[in-house]
Amino acid sequence: MEASKVIHAIYNDDDILMSAVKRVKAERYHIEEIYTPFPVHGLDRAMGLAPTRIAITAFIYGLIGLTVATVMMNFIMIEDWPQNIGGKPSFSYLENMPAFVPIMFELTVFFSAHLMVITFYLRSRMWPFKSAENPDPRTTDDHFLMEIAVNGNEEALSSMLKDTGAVEINLVDKAH
Missing domain, CATH: 1.10.287 (Helix Hairpins)
Structure with missing residues (x-):
């Protein structure tokens, strides 16, 4: 199993998270995933995710x-x-x-x-009896977690995330 390092930036407000996502994308960092306790309007567009094709499948x-x-x-x-x-x-x-x-x-x-x-x-790869993949249980209550890949730029990335309003920043080894 190959392990890679990611930074978990934790936010406590969805508006702060949205502005942080825009700044992280503007700085050309790759956001692996964002965990939120509720759907955040416009987050998919801010992350640059492709539009869903689920309506086509519904019609079919x-x-x-x-x-x-x-x-x-x-x-x-x-x-x-x-x-x-x-x-x-x-x-x-x-x-x-x-x-x-x-x-x-x-x-x-x-x-x-x-x-x-x-x-x-x-x-969504949610099979029966599959264990949860949530990296931090607080994201099911009131916190938001942004997971960003680290490629030897840990210090600059941590500093930039602190400026965006992250309340906690953790470096984590993530197994693929």
Whole structure:
């Protein structure tokens, strides 16, 4: 296992963290990760993260749900077991489609929602029974932690982080 050094800069206010992130990025340091107790609006943009493509996957999952609903209802209600329910003949799928719209909507939402949750967990690498990777338990309560890679510039980086308002700065060996 190769170990590398990182600096953990701890902040106690989200506004101070945002200005610190902007300064760190302006100084061309690489921020490995930021741990926050709640979502901070604009943090992803300030870190320079690419926009998420999760909406595209939601649309694709919805289309899969719509397809499953259409194929399922056509097979069940038209081909396999046609029934005359309430005087509505089941000669073709298109004749009965208005009655099927609620089922189509519900399965579209069902597939989109459930597959999005599974995608989120897989993309975030949050497997069942996986231990937490949080480097400091205070980040679940009221502190913010910025993790920055150190490449022989520890003194300059620590000094700059102190100027940004960090309440605590720690040098840590991080295993890959």
